[in-house]
Amino acid sequence: MASSDVNTRDDRISRISSSIRVIPDFPKPGILFQDITTLLLDPTAFQDTIDLFVERYKDRNINVVAGVEARGFIFGPPIALAIGAKFVPMRKPKKLPGEVISEEYTLEYGTDKIEMHVGAVQPGERAVVVDDLIATGGTLKAAVRLLERVGVDVVECACVIELPELKGRDKLGDKSLFVLVSST
Structure with missing residues (x-):
């Protein structure tokens, strides 16, 4: 894996990249699964990941870190705490109690x-949407649309890993995407 949006000379990027295990043919033949559980087992690489996101967002007046289920729940809360923002879970259907707003995607x-x-969010708030990986981009695009429907300014989407061959970045249109590692 090679770095995408971060200075490749930063030792943290190589540490993060080397901590991600790639599992061939999971969950089906032909898929190279990017397994972040090994990153989570490495406290230094995990801290580096959080630190890089915090460094990017700490001075951008972000009020909301929206984490996409499920692995966005791992990275989003520590980022939100570090930058003084609230964490908003973006969940699959029928997982949140009470009244919800939803966005369908293909x-x-x-x-x-x-x-x-x-x-959970208010018009005019500034958000970053966090997930572990962008593949085809459908989930991130839906999260952005959902937040924007209620008047939130989505500043950027942030992922640990990008699978550029699946062109998920293209689905985001003009929305900025920040990634730490690009699988190539």
Whole structure:
């Protein structure tokens, strides 16, 4: 893996990249699964990951860190705490109690939805959407649309890993995407 949006001379990037295990043919033949559980087992690489995101967002007046289920829940809360923002979970359907707002998006075969609590964010707040990986970009695009529908300014999407061959970045249109590691 090679770095995408961060200075490749930064030792932290090589540490993060080398801590991500690639598992061939999972969950099906032909897939090279990017396993972040090995990154989480390495406290230094995990801290480096959080630090790089915090350094990027600490002075950008971010009020909301929206984490996409499920692995965005791992990276989002420590980033939110470090920059003084609230963490908003973006969940799969029927996982949040109470009133929710949802956004449907297209999958390879069918559709899915992403939801958040009504009132979790306010018009005019500034958000970053966090997930572990961007592949085709459908989930991130839905998260951005959901936040923007209620008047939030989505400053950027942030992922640990990008699979550029799947062109997920293109689905985000003019929305900025910050990634630490690009699988090539």
